[in-house]
Amino acid sequence: MRGKRTYRIVDGERIEGTWRPIFIQNLGYHLTDLLIFADGALWCWEWVDLDGLRAKLESGWIATTLEPGARASAHHLASWRFDEPRTAFTPETLLGEVADEIDRLNGRPDSTARCRLALDHYLETRAEADRRALRAAYLDIPEHLRTYALGDMDSKDGPLVALCTDIGEPLITYRSSGTVPAATERTREHALAYFADRARAQEAYVPRRPADDPDTAPAGALHIPERHYPNGWPETPGPHVLQNEYPAPITIASVTYPTVHHAYWALSTINPEIRDRVRRAERPFDAGRLARDAPRVPGWPDARAAVMARLLRTKFRTHPELAEVLLATRDAPLHYGGGSDYWAAHGEKGRNWMGRLLELVRSELHADMIEHMFDPTGTLEA
Structure with missing residues (x-):
């Protein structure tokens, strides 16, 4: 969903927005766009807010499950029937995605960013209350997005999951297959070692300013307005x-x-x-x-x-x-x-x-x- 931008004008003010695809169910399934704006207004064939979106999801008008054999269409593009349809989100995770997007449009930390802040705080204090706060922040991330909160393509969220899971509890992972292992003191120690190594690597990496960049910040933009002086230019224009x-x-x-x-x-x-x-x-x-x-x-x-x-x-x-x-x-x-x-x-x-x-x-x-x-x-x- 990220990277797609739109906007609307309200009373002369530009309201930033974005969109994501959804299926609505209205005498069949229709692929359309859910428009999301920074002021919390949402467009899904009518204007709603987050509560209105929840009502649309609860009624099934916005579909989060798709029936095999059902007909679907994309307006002026194509129509088809589902064979073995699977969706990537639930009503709650879609609401979480939309709430995150509204936060980002307003320059506020989304659920993933809030989790990272909670992680930094816990690693600084190592207090159990802060670990519990970290767990809550991680679980606040829409479930299907709990994969790359750390931004690590190799370890994914494994070390974070190990910290968030109580000792003896099955790891709170997503899309697991088979038996989920339990968190142990050893898995937590490995997670803390991972974050210690990560911190050392970040400290060792000092972003280098390009050698030909100016020594000072660029000056602010200067607007050269169109001016006419029919009676002669001023002495100091x-x-x-x-x-x-x-x-x-x-x-x-x-x-x-x-x-x-x-x-x-x-x-x-x-x-x-x-x-x-x-x-x-x-x-x-x-x-x-x-x-x-x-x-x-x-x-x-x-x-x-x-x-x-x-x-x-x-x-x-x-x-x-x-x-x-x-x-x-x-x-x-x-x-x-x-x-x-x-x-x-x-x-x-x-x-x-x-x-x-x-x-x-x-x-x-x-x-x-x-x-x-x-x-x-x-x-x-x-």
């Missing part, structure tokens, strides 16, 4: 100099353009006359308007990102004072606020190519600074 409309003349192929915006839209059209009119437009807004309905250069959509990268490189290498503003953003993600969904960070739709290209040029400026630290022989200058 700050990050707004990163806008393509900012007056910073650049020269491309011996032709000078007042702004990156002028250059981009002029180069986008194949018509020489319109290109020149765009270049000479009084305002960036006028340049974009003149180019809007002009014929595009063939293949322009495939080349536009590379063209924009060239224009931005030229802008910031032509105007060092603007490069300093870009470098001052450190390694912050840059979210560009103006332009189409292709260029801007417009919620879930925006691809933010402008922001990404600014980050690329910023990295290249940093690389230029590093190269200047070396002499032609590759030796660091004093």
Whole structure:
């Protein structure tokens, strides 16, 4: 069930959710989805909560057993009859799964995580009361999921089961076949030795930070809003100099353009006359308007990102004072606020190519600074 995400909007708020397949029984069995949301709302052909889900399970409307020979269908997909059907859960374990999922959607520990916390506490205190609490926490995990609570593919939950089981009691294992052995002092000693070895291995393993990572945490994202100044730009525009409309003349192929915006839209059209009119437009807004309905250069959509990268490189290498503003953003993600969904960070739709290209040029400026630290022989200058 994990990994599948959905959401719904309630009063403008996004409620995170997920889903899992279930069979409902309504004149036959129907394979459908049980939608689970962080606020506890559940959809199974109607809205219910956990109590409502329990009622659906008790009535058999949500099926946890399947009858041999019964017909089943998946809407608009297929239909079939069961031969020897087996299900992996009971009403109680399905309720446990759903409760766990609601916890995870809210960032709370689920039953498995709570069991691990109880385990850590018991291993620290070795008190019998804490072992009993660990047992209760383990049994709170839906029964069919009591296999990999430790995250150990080899030992599975064996050592945990040995600690949770009372001495002389059959091991509280799941899907056992044949006679279940009883817990002994020896099995408990082996379990405690397992956890001691596990703790030593974890202490010995120190996650290594990648050698080329920054020494400090990344800066917070910087949003570059779309701003227009028809009466002239402020004396200290700050990050707004990163806008393509900012007056910073650049020269491309011996032709000078007042702004990156002028250059981009002029180069986008194949018509020489319109290109020149765009270049000479009084305002960036006028340049974009003149180019809007002009014929595009063939293949322009495939080349536009590379063209924009060239224009931005030229802008910031032509105007060092603007490069300093870009470098001052450190390694912050840059979210560009103006332009189409292709260029801007417009919620879930925006691809933010402008922001990404600014980050690329910023990295290249940093690389230029590093190269200047070396002499032609590759030796660091004093």
